[in-house]
Amino acid sequence: MNKIIGILGMQGAIAEHQEILLQIPHTKTRIVKTAKDLDCIDGLILPGGESTAIGKLLDYFSLKEILRQKIISGLPVFGTCAGLILLAKNIENQTNTHLETMDITVKRNGYGSQLDSFSTNLLIPTIDKNMPIPLVFIRAPYITKTDKDVQILATLDNKIIAARQKNMLVSSFHPELTCDLRFHQYFLSICLLYTSDAADEARSV
Numbered sequence: 001m002n003k004i005i006g007i008l009g010m011q012g013a014i015a016e017h018q019e020i021l022l023q024i025p026h027t028k029t030r031i032v033k034t035a036k037d038l039d040c041i042d043g044l045i046l047p048g049g050e051s052t053a054i055g056k057l058l059d060y061f062s063l064k065e066i067l068r069q070k071i072i073s074g075l076p077v078f079g080t081c082a083g084l085i086l087l088a089k090n091i092e093n094q095t096n097t098h099l100e101t102m103d104i105t106v107k108r109n110g111y112g113s114q115l116d117s118f119s120t121n122l123l124i125p126t127i128d129k130n131m132p133i134p135l136v137f138i139r140a141p142y143i144t145k146t147d148k149d150v151q152i153l154a155t156l157d158n159k160i161i162a163a164r165q166k167n168m169l170v171s172s173f174h175p176e177l178t179c180d181l182r183f184h185q186y187f188l189s190i191c192l193l194y195t196s197d198a199a200d201e202a203r204s205v
């Protein structure tokens, strides 16, 4: 059966994630703007963009608490860049937090300003043991602390740039801005593990 992956449609790199996902067989997408849109998805991408703006829009559309509960109940989520900041329980350089579901502390804009954006390649064995993955960092955060339940997937210069805690996957970088499907494929493998009966039922009515 097709998997339906939601992309939070508040602000940021929404179309870019959609383009990547549509290249993966048996995958459909849905832009999530309301609580109802959350009902029949198998996973949700929180795109990069501006975490303060996305956080405010989640409040404005009364989506924050329901999304938080869904994630706590096991909805697979993939937070890229600003999406990583949205999921973090702690933000080192700011008091305001957002969904607070993942046991990580992040440093917002950890690499500096827009001018310090960069790209590189890195072998991330959990994703692919053989071929490095292209990584694009744009005003990126990085993770400074993780709880014991959090699996560190990648570090660059001793900074944690990708991690997973159960149904939650995060990256400091933007896999949707490359032509590489492997990070999204890995997220889909998590969605397969966590596919909820509720999502299957909602689809069949």
Ligand code: GLN
Pocket: 047, 048, 049, 050, 051, 052, 080, 081, 082, 083, 085, 108, 109, 138, 139, 140, 141
């Ligand atoms: N610096 C942005 C923030 O703090 C994130 C940047 C991005 O998503 N590319 O929200």
